[in-house]
Amino acid sequence: MPALHLAQDRYGWLPPEALREVAEALDLTPAYCYAVASFYDMYHLEPVGRYEIAVCTNVSCALAGAQDVLAAFERELGVQAGGTTEDGEFSLSSFECLGGCGWATVVAVNWRYREHVTAGDVPGIVAELRGGEGAGDDA
Amino acid sequence: MTPSGLHEVLLRHADERDLTKRAEYEAVGGYRALTTALRTDPGELVESLLASGLRGRGGAGFPMGRKASFIPKPDQTPNPIYLTVNADESEPGTFKDRELMLRIPHAVIEGIVITCHAIGAETAFVYLRGEYATEFDVMAAALDEAHEAGYVGPGIAGTDTNVTIVIHRGAGAYICGEETALLESLEGKRGQPRSKPPFPAISGVYASPTLINNVETIATVPTIVGMGGEEYAKLGVENSAGTRLFSLSGNVVKGGNYELELGTPLRELIYDLGGGIPDGRALKAVIPGGSSVPVLTADEVDTALDFDAMAQAGTMLGSGAVIVIDERACMVQLGLRVAQFYMHESCGKCTPCREGTRWMVQILRKLEAGEAEQGELDLLLNVCDRILGNCLCPLGDAAAMPIASYVAKFREEYQRHIDEGGCPFGGESSLEGVVAPVDQHHAHLRGQIEVPIHA
Numbered sequence: 001m002p003a004l005h006l007a008q009d010r011y012g013w014l015p016p017e018a019l020r021e022v023a024e025a026l027d028l029t030p031a032y033c034y035a036v037a038s039f040y041d042m043y044h045l046e047p048v049g050r051y052e053i054a055v056c057t058n059v060s061c062a063l064a065g066a067q068d069v070l071a072a073f074e075r076e077l078g079v080q081a082g083g084t085t086e087d088g089e090f091s092l093s094s095f096e097c098l099g100g101c102g103w104a105t106v107v108a109v110n111w112r113y114r115e116h117v118t119a120g121d122v123p124g125i126v127a128e129l130r131g132g133e134g135a136g137d138d139a
Numbered sequence: 140m141t142p143s144g145l146h147e148v149l150l151r152h153a154d155e156r157d158l159t160k161r162a163e164y165e166a167v168g169g170y171r172a173l174t175t176a177l178r179t180d181p182g183e184l185v186e187s188l189l190a191s192g193l194r195g196r197g198g199a200g201f202p203m204g205r206k207a208s209f210i211p212k213p214d215q216t217p218n219p220i221y222l223t224v225n226a227d228e229s230e231p232g233t234f235k236d237r238e239l240m241l242r243i244p245h246a247v248i249e250g251i252v253i254t255c256h257a258i259g260a261e262t263a264f265v266y267l268r269g270e271y272a273t274e275f276d277v278m279a280a281a282l283d284e285a286h287e288a289g290y291v292g293p294g295i296a297g298t299d300t301n302v303t304i305v306i307h308r309g310a311g312a313y314i315c316g317e318e319t320a321l322l323e324s325l326e327g328k329r330g331q332p333r334s335k336p337p338f339p340a341i342s343g344v345y346a347s348p349t350l351i352n353n354v355e356t357i358a359t360v361p362t363i364v365g366m367g368g369e370e371y372a373k374l375g376v377e378n379s380a381g382t383r384l385f386s387l388s389g390n391v392v393k394g395g396n397y398e399l400e401l402g403t404p405l406r407e408l409i410y411d412l413g414g415g416i417p418d419g420r421a422l423k424a425v426i427p428g429g430s431s432v433p434v435l436t437a438d439e440v441d442t443a444l445d446f447d448a449m450a451q452a453g454t455m456l457g458s459g460a461v462i463v464i465d466e467r468a469c470m471v472q473l474g475l476r477v478a479q480f481y482m483h484e485s486c487g488k489c490t491p492c493r494e495g496t497r498w499m500v501q502i503l504r505k506l507e508a509g510e511a512e513q514g515e516l517d518l519l520l521n522v523c524d525r526i527l528g529n530c531l532c533p534l535g536d537a538a539a540m541p542i543a544s545y546v547a548k549f550r551e552e553y554q555r556h557i558d559e560g561g562c563p564f565g566g567e568s569s570l571e572g573v574v575a576p577v578d579q580h581h582a583h584l585r586g587q588i589e590v591p592i593h594a
């Protein structure tokens with residue numbers, strides 16, 4: 001798994017050649033690596049955007065209105081949850097509990113958490129990321 | 140006497156000082172327990188853990204001292220002994236281990252080293268959920284500091300004890316919090332649970348004896364060594380010793396983690412500490428231990444936060460995640476969202492869980508849409524019943540128990556969805572429009588993975 005994390009850090013996702021490299025380094029088959037990677041939500045088997053935005057929609061965040069936050073991101077970015085913007089900048093996903101429920105709604109941008117996010121904050125977050133500041137580069 | 144109010148034992152001094160810094164942690168007595176413990180006989184340490192009455196904080200509440208006592212002694216096994224710290228924290232509603240790692244990482248490290256000494260382990264793994272990137276940075280920095288000071292590594296604090304700590308990052312899978320799935324994942328495989336026996340104490344990671352404990356359990360160990368097991372046991376109530384971090388969330392004014400003595404009434408947490416429900420709305424239900432446990436109704440809010448009281452009320456303290464639900468929430472939508480979570484997270488190894496969670500989701504969706512017939516409500520309960528006790532790991536039960544409890548306790552509301560041919564909230568429920576994640580690996584197959592059921 002650390003090898004898959006490394007490969008994904010390099011490529012941004014896990015294309016077949018990345019899986020082949022991991023397999024060679026560890027003396028496994030690419031199919032085995034694919035099987036492992038496909039089990040976990042954080043390994044990407046399709047390309048993703050530079051900024052990965054995960055909105056928690058589990059119970060606690062949903063009680064606090066996570067649906068509205070997600071809908072605001074969908075509007076602002078013009079993609080549905082599960083999709084990536086055409087310019088390859090943003091991937092949006094609805095995510096299971098991120099572990100910040102007391103400060104709902106939780107939104108993770110490249111796994112750096114932002115808490116107490118409301119639908120009203122969304123345009124600001126997107127503008128900030130488009131401006132190039134903000135989240136780290138560990139996509 | 141009923142325990143009451145905040146009671147900071149684990150988080151003592153964490154408000155005044157930045158305890159992520161080693162020097163600050165040492166200034167309030169940190170790492171003193173380690174020095175004492177390394178000069179104490181391992182058997183005595185295990186005795187002290189037993190005497191403390193400390194029960195696991197990860198979910199199952201198994202006494203830590205007992206589990207440690209199941210580990211063979213180093214001279215009884217040809218394999219190395221391992222400690223594994225469960226930092227996967229993904230039970231919905233739970234965010235306490237995260238706070239401990241961010242605020243008192245050195246207490247976690249100190250607890251690891253002491254526990255390793257107690258069981259004769261020289262290597263400890265911390266299985267950290269992949270999403271916790273900041274937590275990883277903080278833990279890694281603290282680990283570096285501990286290394287520099289000689290609290291971790293070879294020949295710790297001038298003794299012949301050696302401990303290496305490895306932080307392993309997960310990659311997003313709830314099931315990896317289950318201890319045997321965690322071990323599989325640690326070994327680089329798909330995180331699917333193993334059958335037990337053999338138990339991890341005998342054959343855990345790399346087929347070697349392994350002790351697995353939650354972050355909070357481990358972080359409590361230095362306190363117990365410092366106070367002495369018997370003193371620690373005086374905190375809390377019978378069968379529920381000590382303090383716990385409760386993660387309060389949902390419809391409350393002040394969500395967050397609150398360290399309380401076990402036995403404190405639930406009402407106090409929600410109303411006195413949490414500030415009650417926003418805008419004076421009425422309480423409808425409380426999930427007292429993470430989304431896997433049966434729900435309590437508003438009438439049961441005087442139940443005490445301890446293992447026995449929760450068991451009497453037919454539920455569990457679980458991971459200590461208290462989710463407050465107010466009158467605006469539709470319980471069918473709640474059930475649907477919870478069932479979707481377990482469907483998504485089922486590892487697919489056993490049929491009742493893999494298929495059953497899917498059936499539950501489909502029936503709940505029909506109920507919510509007002510398309511369900513009478514028989515389907517019974518079918519839902521029947522599916523829950525057939526999952527319960529028939530699965531390899533507790534995830535199946537964790538999906539069935541809460542859903543069955545929502546139907547049992549809010550039967551009338553479920554019935555109205557059938558009688559009125561739709562949701563009685565008419566689009567006004569606070570959970571309206573809640574969307575579950577689409578499995579990203581199958582996002583392009585979205586429409587195709589719906590397998591129709593035969594009702």
Ligand SMILES: Cc1cc2nc3c(=O)[nH]c(=O)nc-3n(C[C@H](O)[C@H](O)[C@H](O)COP(=O)(O)O)c2cc1C
Pocket residue numbers: 194195196197198199200201203225226227228229230313314315316317318319351352353354356357532533534537
């Ligand atoms: C589906 C499932 C998920 C679990 N997730 C976690 C978790 O995220 N963190 C945790 O500490 N324990 C979790 N557990 C409980 C562990 O299996 C195990 O009981 C616990 O880590 C033991 O530590 P403790 O005795 O200190 O509580 C989970 C159990 C199941 C069945």
Ligand code: SF4
Pocket residue numbers: 314331332484485486487488489490492493530531532533534535536
């Ligand atoms: S109960 Fe579910 S999660 Fe657990 S082993 Fe079976 S299929 Fe996997």
